[in-house]
Amino acid sequence: MVLKKVYTLVFLRNEKKILLGLKKRGFGINKWNGFGGKVEQDESVIEAAIREMKEECCVTVKKDDLKSVGQLDFTFEGDPVMMDVRVFSGVVYYGTPSETDEMAPKWFTYDNIPFDDMWPDDRLWFPYMLNNKLFYGKFHYKDLDTISNYDIRELKSM
Ligand code: 6OG
Numbered sequence: 666m667v668l669k670k671v672y673t674l675v676f677l678r679n680e681k682k683i684l685l686g687l688k689k690r691g692f693g694i695n696k697w698n699g700f701g702g703k704v705e706q707d708e709s710v711i712e713a714a715i716r717e718m719k720e721e722c723c724v725t726v727k728k729d730d731l732k733s734v735g736q737l738d739f740t741f742e743g744d745p746v747m748m749d750v751r752v753f754s755g756v757v758y759y760g761t762p763s764e765t766d767e768m769a770p771k772w773f774t775y776d777n778i779p780f781d782d783m784w785p786d787d788r789l790w791f792p793y794m795l796n797n798k799l800f801y802g803k804f805h806y807k808d809l810d811t812i813s814n815y816d817i818r819e820l821k822s823m
Pocket residue numbers: 672673674691692693698699700701702703739748750784786787
């Protein structure tokens with residue numbers, strides 16, 4: 666049996682730009698990504714998404730302003746734990762994205778997303794998110810730089 670851990674990943678967006686954060690420590694260090702982390706035992710997925718936004722970039726988001734847009738399953742060679750990442754997108758937020766010990770936030774225009782400095786899976790599923798399509802993706806990593814196989818499909822609903 667594969668053990669599963671649930672994570673959140675939130676992207677704030679507007680018509681021209683998307684907010685990414687440069688991860689300053691831990692898993693995915695020095696990569697640009699959305700904001701998120703592990704869902705704790707005493708909270709729902711959406712509560713975790715909101716908490717992580719506050720902790721990682723000092724921004725308040727409300728439950729109804731986060732839209733569930735995708736799900737990503739990651740497995741890593743030799744690791745029995747599957748990461749089940751729930752992806753959210755939002756437009757409305759309160760406060761100013763600010764640097765924390767964990768993340769350095771920055772807005773990127775859609776033609777300037779730094780895929781070379783992101784997880785390799787991102788360039789495969791971002792087109793779904795950016796085109797407002799719901800998606801499910803499954804990726805197996807041979808090592809932290811290499812995807813050995815994957816599958817992505819569009820979903821009709823989440
Ligand atoms: P903390 O360790 O910071 O949570 N995450 C990934 N995101 C992408 N785009 N690709 C991956 O490919 C990822 N693996 C993990 C989930 C880790 C954060 O990083 C995301 C969480 O938001 C392997 O608590």
